[in-house]
Amino acid sequence: xxxGQMHPGTHPIDDDLVRRLIAGQFPQWAGLAVERFLxxxxxxxxxxLGNDKVVRLPxxxxxxxxxxxxxxxxxxxxxxLPIPIxxxxxxxxxxxxxxxxxxxxxxxxxxxxEAGALSDPLLLAGDLAAFVAAMRSITLPGAxxxxxxxxxxxxxxxxxxxxxxxxxxPQEGVDCDAAATVWEETLRAPGWDGPPVWLHADLMPGNxxxxxxxxxxxxxxxxxxAGDPACDLFPAWNLLPADAREVFREALGVDDATWIRGxxxxxxxxxxxxxxxxxxxxAMAHNARQVIRTVLGGG
Numbered sequence: 001x002x003x004g005q006m007h008p009g010t011h012p013i014d015d016d017l018v019r020r021l022i023a024g025q026f027p028q029w030a031g032l033a034v035e036r037f038l039x040x041x042x043x044x045x046x047x048x049l050g051n052d053k054v055v056r057l058p059x060x061x062x063x064x065x066x067x068x069x070x071x072x073x074x075x076x077x078x079x080x081l082p083i084p085i086x087x088x089x090x091x092x093x094x095x096x097x098x099x100x101x102x103x104x105x106x107x108x109x110x111x112x113x114e115a116g117a118l119s120d121p122l123l124l125a126g127d128l129a130a131f132v133a134a135m136r137s138i139t140l141p142g143a144x145x146x147x148x149x150x151x152x153x154x155x156x157x158x159x160x161x162x163x164x165x166x167x168x169x170p171q172e173g174v175d176c177d178a179a180a181t182v183w184e185e186t187l188r189a190p191g192w193d194g195p196p197v198w199l200h201a202d203l204m205p206g207n208x209x210x211x212x213x214x215x216x217x218x219x220x221x222x223x224x225x226a227g228d229p230a231c232d233l234f235p236a237w238n239l240l241p242a243d244a245r246e247v248f249r250e251a252l253g254v255d256d257a258t259w260i261r262g263x264x265x266x267x268x269x270x271x272x273x274x275x276x277x278x279x280x281x282x283a284m285a286h287n288a289r290q291v292i293r294t295v296l297g298g299g
Contacts, residue, residue: 010059011099013045018055020096026104029053029090039112039206042281043222049104053089057102064100066222069144071103073224077198080138082130084108084217108217110209113239115290119213121244127215128203128240129251132232138198146201148269149227151191152261155268159183162271169275172289178296179271186264190257196226203234205287233262234269237294238287245299267295 015034023030032050039046043063047055058064071088078085090104118124148155163183166174200207201223209217233254236245249259270291277284 013057013059013098015047017096017098018047018049018057021057021092021098021102022049022055022104024095025092026090029104039283042277042284044220048107052107054105054107055092055102056105057092057098058100061100063222067101067103069224070221074221076140077135077138077221077224080140081134081218083127083215085221086217086219108209108219110211110216113205113208113210115205115239115287116241118239118241118244121241122247124210124213124215125235125240125244125247126251128208128235129248131215131218132200132203132252135200135232136197136229140198143196143198143226144224145196146199146225146227146231147223148201148265149196149199149225149231151228152186152189152230152264155265156183156187158272159268162268162275165275166271169278172274172278174271174274174292175296179267179292182267182295183264186260186267189260189264192228192230192258192261194229197229198224199227199229199231200224201227201231203232203238205235205239206283208235208239228258228261230258230261230265233259234266237263237266237299238270238291242299263295263299266291270295 015036018034022034029049035048037046037048037054043059045057045059049055058067070086071091074086074088086108087106088103089106092102092104094100113124163176163179166172167176200218200221202220207218207220208215209219236248240248270288273284274288274292277288
């Protein structure tokens with residue numbers, strides 16, 4: 001869950017606003033219970049609507065830009081994937097003082113996995129690899145460029161700034177010299193020279209649902225698009241232990257250069273997230289620390 005305001009320009013959202021929006025635009029659901037669903041998400045608020053629906057409302061303008069993308073692409077991607085992904089049931093529009101489009105989705109059951117507490121990490125690694133492979137195999141035309149899907153060098157300035165910022169937060173205990181060394185190795189790795197592949201591009205534990213240790217759904221496709229396949233290797237370092245990490249890599253047949261880029265991309269995201277979220281989003285900060293420990297520990 002989140003504490004405090006994570007981003008400038010966050011729009012206030014509460015149960016009453018959601019009830020008014022539903023009553024005004026989807027009167028057939030107006031009598032259903034509305035309850036805030038707390039999560040580690042950073043750009044959307046989620047509210048359970050009855051037993052089988054969830055309302056997802058952007059908190060900031062950037063999240064609003066993802067709504068149209070999901071409406072366009074989720075129905076097209078779903079038939080190509082081995083597990084369920086979010087299904088849009090209703091297209092909400094700005095109203096009641098709320099400024100952005102929003103959506104009603106079918107509720108997907110499951111729990112977010114937690115690094116260090118996986119009941120069957122080897123099977124989960126196989127499930128994740130199957131999802132990533134299925135995404136890569138999609139040939140739908142017109143894919144947008146994935147968020148973070150461009151060259152690794154495009155992350156350089158922000159990553160270096162994050163490393164220097166963490167030097168000023170010694171209580172976090174990050175070995176910034178070691179982080180800089182890993183990042184330099186990432187920049188030296190050959191870039192992706194094949195065609196862009198379809199990516200989820202945000203495979204954080206908070207965007208995965210599991211049941212009985214197995215992957216049951218992947219959610220939040222706001223970063224989707226085409227780009228470097230290294231972008232969908234994040235679970236190797238943000239979730240999986242060492243033996244499962246190797247299962248994941250082998251199942252996907254990842255070459256050394258792509259693996260190095262994937263590790264560096266995952267570390268970059270964590271280095272940037274930790275100082276930004278350390279006081280406002282405990283889940284994001286916790287996962288960032290997990291990634292940094294794993295990568296700098298030789299993972």
